[in-house]
Amino acid sequence: MDKRSIAIIGIGKIARDQHIPVIGKSDRFELAATVSQRGIAEASLPVFRSAAELYREMPEIDIVAICTPPGPRHLLVREALDAGKHVLMEKPPTQTLSEFEDLVRHGEARGLVLFQTWHSQYNDAVERTREILAEEGVRSVRIDWRESVRKWHPGQDWVWAPGGFGVCDPGINALSIFTRIMPMPVFVEHAQMAVPANRQTPVDVEIGFRTADAHGPALSAHFNWLEEDGEVWTIAIETGTGRQLSLERGGTVLKIDGETRVAAPSEEYERIYERFAELLDTGRSDVDGTPLRLLADAFMMAERVEAEPFDW
């Protein structure tokens, strides 16, 4: 099968760690160019300083993956759609929900494929958990999501600026698993956000959720960004029949009553590009605003407390 030419816009950590190597070994895509404001070339590929330049110089490329931070994402995706490109968007999709809704409408109006990725959803253990909860129901969910901002966003001050989400940037990965596995809609009931005295976004977040049923399951999440002792990306679940599920390592491992049942190597981005190829083949979009909406709800509902100042 002929490979589809794709360009990556925004060459940062996630592009280098995932998109470039995964496209490199894909039999469905071929990396044809990149856009990098700093003009740093990847291998022998053409590199452009702006998307406009890419679209002008290589109009034959009709697919782009947008891997910038969320700040400029809305206008970059609009620009791509206006240029007739199909678009894959990294998470989180945009800084605001109005931007997200606008892109969904804009993509539809132009008949182009828009693919909003939530990489943590692309794991067998997540899918298996979803099936189990659909069958057995759920009594409780406890999300525990702790990592080091210094390790995962070294020196990236945008995560601490208004609109940068803070620890909710990794936390939205947990929410994307949570909304995927739950058999019913969930709502933010209360939230507490601890914000460093010298920053604008939270370093620690506790959220209590509820369902539409007053006697529904107990649901909560804790995100923390100062965990220097490895990553804790765990979701502990009691099913309606009393089985204990533990979804670990960011959704790649599933244990049931202490026994490992799924432990696939993480191939999230391989799956994402397989899915993207499928969407392009069939001309369908895949856009899900649920995790971002839940996050916006947490921001709107949050009690704020002051935390220690944060410095790199």
Add this chain to the structure above:
Amino acid sequence: MDKRSIAIIGIGKIARDQHIPVIGKSDRFELAATVSQRGIAEASLPVFRSAAELYREMPEIDIVAICTPPGPRHLLVREALDAGKHVLMEKPPTQTLSEFEDLVRHGEARGLVLFQTWHSQYNDAVERTREILAEEGVRSVRIDWRESVRKWHPGQDWVWAPGGFGVCDPGINALSIFTRIMPMPVFVEHAQMAVPANRQTPVDVEIGFRTADAHGPALSAHFNWLEEDGEVWTIAIETGTGRQLSLERGGTVLKIDGETRVAAPSEEYERIYERFAELLDTGRSDVDGTPLRLLADAFMMAERVEAEPFDW
């Protein structure tokens, strides 16, 4: 024409100031009962302590207006829809967007009429402004929304609690006019929220908006809740042809280049109930989440600063 029987759930300031008198003189509705936790009767009407009691005792009433604060609104509307009632909801609809989306889906699934009211939209001056901007375009909009929380929410501590919106409770009225009159989608670009040191929601908010066009109009809003010298509910607009529009008194007065062009007495709730009758006649819902979404975006994007403590 026969009048439709309606019950009001939540008897507070807005029910007494608007819903009860407006239904009282309507030729399309007749107030048949109320639900009030405190059990305070209105005139000679039956009063119930809970919606469940109302639905059990007077099953023939199939229309309810929900006028509680937004906190319990989601579950009250769900309960009403589950009981087969058509529902009118006061603004703001819910505390969160996920709750709002859930109600929209739930109403649709049950084939019931759900009417999300934004009372400030129901003015001739707003409609006339919308028409002018659709025709002439817009160069700038400046929203100035100042009132006294002590006058409008006397002693209502829920407005200062997480999820209570603070000055965004009246501010969302301005946003509901703004999203109604603008000929294109708008997005929050930046926001600053000043929160009293002893409270959790903002007393003063400044928001900068943008459109999808990098060279689009200049759009901003200022909300303040400590204005003791009367209300300032004004939107100043320069149209694309340079005309100066001033939408004043909460959207009831329109001046063009200094000359008063529309100055209708406020009949917002009369219009709301006319519109509700029309929706019930035709079986259609009217739900618009745009103002709430824009507000959630402002909360997510906001820089927070500390303001003087607030006490009643």
